[in-house]
Amino acid sequence: MEMDLGVDVTMDGNLGIIRLTGELDAYTSSRFKEVMINTLEKGCTNLVVSLADVEYIDSSGLGALVGGLKRVSERSGKLVLVGARPQVRKVFEITGLEKVFPIYRNESEAVESLKRDESQ
């Protein structure tokens, strides 16, 4: 019954997709941060982070995403988000971070957008 964070990672060339389940908060954000770093170190430059199954996010989770964005930017890549639920989306709206992180409805939209950007 303990709320934890589920993390599933798939990699396709320079694209890493990280799917999160549960809560991204002070207890779990450091784990998410580690996963992002590992994924980037394995050669990914672009990241899609799926929040579709994230129930809650706190400022630590946002901090981890900002840290991830910094690392991705250093590699001239992009970090985009997918499928935030209303409670999670509200956090991005309230903070203004929705202007920093593009949020797509689903993974295929996010992936297509990243591929389009790369081909330009």
Added chain:
Amino acid sequence: MAKIDKSKELDITIPEEFALRDEVRFLKSEDIKLFRLLRESMNKIEPAYVATYPPSECGIATFTKDVVTSVAKYTPFSKPIVVAVRREHEIEPYERIVRFQIYKEQRESYLEAARFLNNSHADIVSVQHEYGIYGGPDGEYILDFLEALEKPAVATLHTVLQNPSPNQKRIVQEIIRLCDVSIVMVRVGRQILLDVYGADPQKVTVIPHGVPNVHRVPAARVKRALGMADNAIISTFGLINRGKGIEYVIQAMPKIVERHPTAIYLVLGETHPGVRKYEGETYRNMLIELVAQLGMEKHVRFNNRFLSLDELVRYLCATDVYVTPYLNKDQITSGTLAYALGCGKAIVSTPYLYAEEVLADGRGLLVDFASPDSIADAIIRILDDPELKESLEAAAYRYGRRAAWFNVAVDYLGLFHRVLNRRRLAKELAESAQSTGKSASK
């Protein structure tokens, strides 16, 4: 009682946050480009708060600090201000965030505080209201402050009486009139404001009482660490005073112990400083005498201290049944009950208004007021039935997660933005009406 095994001691402290604020500060020196992007994109809001504030030991002070801290974590480019209310002859070593102090009984002080905030960078003022924390009859001096305040304001009402005196009613009605929005923590509080105080429904909203972000830990593990592995732990915490009804749980203990001989009742927390001032430790001494009369010395323990959040969480995590035996039916909020929900505890409570609402739908068991028998039966029911206990704990925890401070902070920030947008819109409309009027008169 078993000796505490330090090697098995669990770390159940709430983790230090790897927060947005820290990340942004770090970026400023590392990646100025990204820092600028965040500064331009992120919503900046400058809240000010008026209330009692730690180190003052009172529930409202703790609540205020929790709101201030949790809101600030989402607003890394803002500088919140606290205006603290304190007694004139007391010295409070406040943190630097406290930029102005109101002397509770000095009426002029409330006007000075309003002038201070009118001239400050604050966009919006959040006022915590409880009759006792402000000066004048029923704390009416707060109205002087609100009358003189020129900034948008929201009030969190911690006490909403169903049968207020005329003056108490007038004060709350005036607060609602003078503030843009008033907040209560349960729906029933909102309904009372509409029915009894005639409040405008548009001006009253519900935001739950925040709870610490605690992930569930099995009680057995924490009990082992506290050296109470074999005990069934029942607890009540908070600032102790007569309204808590702790004597009725103590009177319930012989019946509970007969069925569960290892049961132990922990009364955690010091006597309320305000109560201690006029009657000392009379209530606590009465409780201690009662324990002796009932021969329950081995089954009731007191911890007469103001507990830190980590200590509190540790004891709560070790608790099998949390009890709020409060005696005031009208009580519209309880920080301690909110915390117990946040820790996912099986809860037994008297049906005061707040408990009745938050413990509905299988989140706790309600018992009669001042009834040791009813309390004992409910506690025994939970201790006898592990499935019931688990179901109560899971339901409480689910409710508590939504009310975690980080979610409540988003609710407050959302409200602040709504109020400011409404004010902006009203101003624009007024200006446009004025310019239309001018051009029509030409």
